[in-house]
Amino acid sequence: MKQDSPMMQHLKHAAAWCDHRLGISEVWLPMMRHPVPKSVEGPMGWWYVFGSASLTFLMIQILTGIGLAMVYVPSASEAYESLLYLDYEQPLGWFLRALHYYAGSGMVVMVLVHMTQVFLQGAYKYPRELTWVVGVFLLLCVLGMFFSGQILRWDPDAYWGLAVAGSMAGRVPFLGPVIVHTLLGGDIIGGESLSRFFTLHVFVIPGALLGLLAVHLWLVLRCGVSKPPRPGESVDPRTYDAEYEQELKNGVPFLGEAMVKDMLFSALATIVVVLIASILGPKGPTDPPLPTMGGANPRPEWPFLWIFAMLALSPRDVETFIMLVFPVVVIVILVLVPFVSNRGERSPSRRPVAVLVVIVTYTALGVLTYLGATAPWSPKMHAWTGDAIPVSMVERSNVSELVGSTVFQYKNCRNCHALDGIGGRRGPDLTDVGTRLTRDQLIDQVSNGTPGGGLMPAFGKQITPAEMTILVDFLVSLRPEGTKPAGWATPEPSLGEAPPQAAASTDDRDET
Amino acid sequence: MQQNANPPDNTDTSPAPRSGGARRGFLKVLTALLGTVATVLVGVPFMGYVFGIRKRRVYWVNLGPVSDYTPQQTQLKTFDNPLKQPWDGMTAENAVYVRYEGKDEDQRDQFLVFSVNCAHLGCPVSWFPQSELFLCPCHGGVYYADGAHASGPPPRGLYHCVWRVRRGELEVRAPHYPTLHDTLKQTSVG
Numbered sequence: 032m033k034q035d036s037p038m039m040q041h042l043k044h045a046a047a048w049c050d051h052r053l054g055i056s057e058v059w060l061p062m063m064r065h066p067v068p069k070s071v072e073g074p075m076g077w078w079y080v081f082g083s084a085s086l087t088f089l090m091i092q093i094l095t096g097i098g099l100a101m102v103y104v105p106s107a108s109e110a111y112e113s114l115l116y117l118d119y120e121q122p123l124g125w126f127l128r129a130l131h132y133y134a135g136s137g138m139v140v141m142v143l144v145h146m147t148q149v150f151l152q153g154a155y156k157y158p159r160e161l162t163w164v165v166g167v168f169l170l171l172c173v174l175g176m177f178f179s180g181q182i183l184r185w186d187p188d189a190y191w192g193l194a195v196a197g198s199m200a201g202r203v204p205f206l207g208p209v210i211v212h213t214l215l216g217g218d219i220i221g222g223e224s225l226s227r228f229f230t231l232h233v234f235v236i237p238g239a240l241l242g243l244l245a246v247h248l249w250l251v252l253r254c255g256v257s258k259p260p261r262p263g264e265s266v267d268p269r270t271y272d273a274e275y276e277q278e279l280k281n282g283v284p285f286l287g288e289a290m291v292k293d294m295l296f297s298a299l300a301t302i303v304v305v306l307i308a309s310i311l312g313p314k315g316p317t318d319p320p321l322p323t324m325g326g327a328n329p330r331p332e333w334p335f336l337w338i339f340a341m342l343a344l345s346p347r348d349v350e351t352f353i354m355l356v357f358p359v360v361v362i363v364i365l366v367l368v369p370f371v372s373n374r375g376e377r378s379p380s381r382r383p384v385a386v387l388v389v390i391v392t393y394t395a396l397g398v399l400t401y402l403g404a405t406a407p408w409s410p411k412m413h414a415w416t417g418d419a420i421p422v423s424m425v426e427r428s429n430v431s432e433l434v435g436s437t438v439f440q441y442k443n444c445r446n447c448h449a450l451d452g453i454g455g456r457r458g459p460d461l462t463d464v465g466t467r468l469t470r471d472q473l474i475d476q477v478s479n480g481t482p483g484g485g486l487m488p489a490f491g492k493q494i495t496p497a498e499m500t501i502l503v504d505f506l507v508s509l510r511p512e513g514t515k516p517a518g519w520a521t522p523e524p525s526l527g528e529a530p531p532q533a534a535a536s537t538d539d540r541d542e543t
Numbered sequence: 544m545q546q547n548a549n550p551p552d553n554t555d556t557s558p559a560p561r562s563g564g565a566r567r568g569f570l571k572v573l574t575a576l577l578g579t580v581a582t583v584l585v586g587v588p589f590m591g592y593v594f595g596i597r598k599r600r601v602y603w604v605n606l607g608p609v610s611d612y613t614p615q616q617t618q619l620k621t622f623d624n625p626l627k628q629p630w631d632g633m634t635a636e637n638a639v640y641v642r643y644e645g646k647d648e649d650q651r652d653q654f655l656v657f658s659v660n661c662a663h664l665g666c667p668v669s670w671f672p673q674s675e676l677f678l679c680p681c682h683g684g685v686y687y688a689d690g691a692h693a694s695g696p697p698p699r700g701l702y703h704c705v706w707r708v709r710r711g712e713l714e715v716r717a718p719h720y721p722t723l724h725d726t727l728k729q730t731s732v733g
Contacts, residue, residue, distance in 0.1 A: 106632070108630050108631060109632070191666055191681075194664070194665030195664045195666070195681075197722060198663070198722055200722075201723050201724060202722070202723050203724075207722060207725065208724055209596065211720070211725065212596050213594050215720060217597075217626070217628065218626040218720065219627060219719055220634060220720055221632075222627075222628045223628060320633065320634055321636060322634060322636060322637055322667070323621045323636050323637065323638040323659075327666070328680045329680075329681060342682060342696070343696065347696050347698060351698075409681065410678045410683050412669060412678065412680055415671075415673070441673050442673055443673055443674040444674075446671075446678065485694065486683075486695070487694060488685045488687070488693035489693065492687075493674050493675040493688075
């Protein structure tokens with residue numbers, strides 16, 4: 032070893048001076064090198080990488096967020112323009128916006144996977160109950176960031192997203208109007224609303240998130256990293272601490288071998304989101320946030336599609352409950368998880384109920400998200416002009432049926448009813464309705480709608496008797512060639528019933 | 544942090560335990576009192592700032608002469624909402640649906656003026672004159688021409704705006720964002 036240069040000596044002296052005062056080698060290094068169970072170093076350690084990947088994405092979010100805040104203007108009259116500027120003019124503005132969106136999405140995914148792993152492997156059990164509880168609130172912060180971030184993308188989805196949030200909050204008894212006003216910042220959705228959500232997104236939620244994260248990480252250090260579960264090894268709060276201490280005697284330092292997997296996975300995850308961001312580009316903004324623009328079809332961001340679906344599919348009477356009470360119930364259940372079971376087996380192979388809960392939860396979330404993305408309950412607003420009637424359905428029609436088909440289109444029936452799979456899907460596909468409903472039933476259905484306030488509105492007042500006649504002519508003709516129209520089940524000697532091989536399926540429409 | 548076992552200097556004990564006790568007790572109470580006052584002095588105005596509600600002003604928006612409206616027809620009327628802030632940009636451009644119902648027995652003009660916001664979750668409803676229905680694109684709420692609930696999840700009909708006719712012109716009271724417990728009719732005019 033050769034002698035350090037004077038410059039090097041000065042630097043070392045300065046470093047030692049700082050270290051003495053900051054206590055890095057006295058306090059921080061031992062903390063980072065705290066031992067973790069030895070088996071974390073083995074293949075089981077790959078289950079432990081999702082928390083640090085969430086943290087990596089958080090760093091990307093902070094970095095890109097700072098970058099975006101340097102250009103973005105949180106003013107209702109200029110936000111949209113500044114987003115377009117970011118997308119098209121600011122050097123690499125498009126990249127920062129894209130990365131902010133996809134790393135944010137990645138963060139939601141990683142937090143959920145992390146949470147699922149902790150749940151499945153029973154890592155929330157004694158003494159890590161509080162780590163889980165803080166984690167639940169971190170998840171809420173991440174979702175809050177996603178929602179408030181969508182509002183900052185000041186396009187129709189953002190504007191109407193605020194409308195939906197306001198309407199939900201407005202259902203709270205007594206306090207509703209005050210909450211709505213606090214949320215929107217004023218009487219209408221506008222600049223004050225955007226400023227509020229900018230504050231939430233940039234100051235309030237990140238502040239809460241970082242504070243909770245500090246507690247979360249402190250708890251990880253304080254309670255230690257859980258040992259990868261093995262079937263038969265049971266958690267007993269009375270003996271756990273001593274067992275864990277024993278385990279750590281053979282432990283490995285966290286800052287070292289155990290951390291390599293975390294770093295490798297985080298690097299891979301980062302590369303993946305960068306690739307996705309570069310290929311897919313920034314998300315929106317779509318149209319300008321003009322409230323009077325027709326044809327707005329607002330949709331929530333993907334983490335909220337399942338709620339969107341639940342609200343569309345739930346009965347009217349329980350809807351307010353689902354909006355206001357159900358989220359609280361879900362949060363309470365999540366918080367209570369470690370208090371319901373904080374001892375016993377940790378291995379998923381010995382906890383079938385836990386595995387079942389995960390499978391059922393993700394199946395339900397997956398199905399609801401798919402439904403939310405396809406939204407079959409939403410009327411297809413342009414189907415009545417955009418989706419032509421399949422030629423095969425009218426090529427054999429008589430004049431009355433043919434004109435009836437135009438009534439069908441003109442009265443916007445198509446917005447909710449598909450023909451041959453094309454059109455709205457709110458109501459049933461009417462491709463062969465003629466085999467299901469009789470003429471009288473059809474008239475009743477169209478005139479009065481679904482009984483008891485069902486899905487179909489009554490058209491009785493909006494349709495003339497002549498229109499009704501030819502519309503129903505058309506509907507009765509909607510059946511496969513050669514099949515008879517729907518009839519009553521009671522056997523009656525039918526008069527003039529068409530022969531089974533009728534050339535024109537429409538001949539028998541007046542049989543009743 | 545490490546706990547020091549029996550520090551040589553007894554810094555905990557006060558130099559004069561008996562005579563200083565009352566003074567220390569007083570200081571503690573005073574500190575708690577002043578701390579509370581200071582917290583309230585900062586906290587209450589801040590909460591008032593965040594949760595405070597301005598008095599909603601009443602503005603009337605002119606929607607044109609009655610003669611412009613055809614009886615039994617519904618049309619979308621857009622206007623710059625006076626409830627806006629100067630920095631609201633295009634979001635201050637609001638709209639209502641206006642249906643002219645003709646004249647009543649006393650020869651007074653009758654209108655139906657609806658908010659465009661669906662009573663379900665606030666999405667913008669579209670008017671279809673062919674079927675005389677309002678359809679909502681979000682969850683499929685449907686309303687009849689008179690604003691009554693026709694089908695779907697909305698818990699009520701469309702929100703009605705307050706309107707009046709002055710000197711042959713239709714005026715509507717500038718609508719705030721309506722919600723279930725804060726409809727456009729509740730606030731008193733004046």
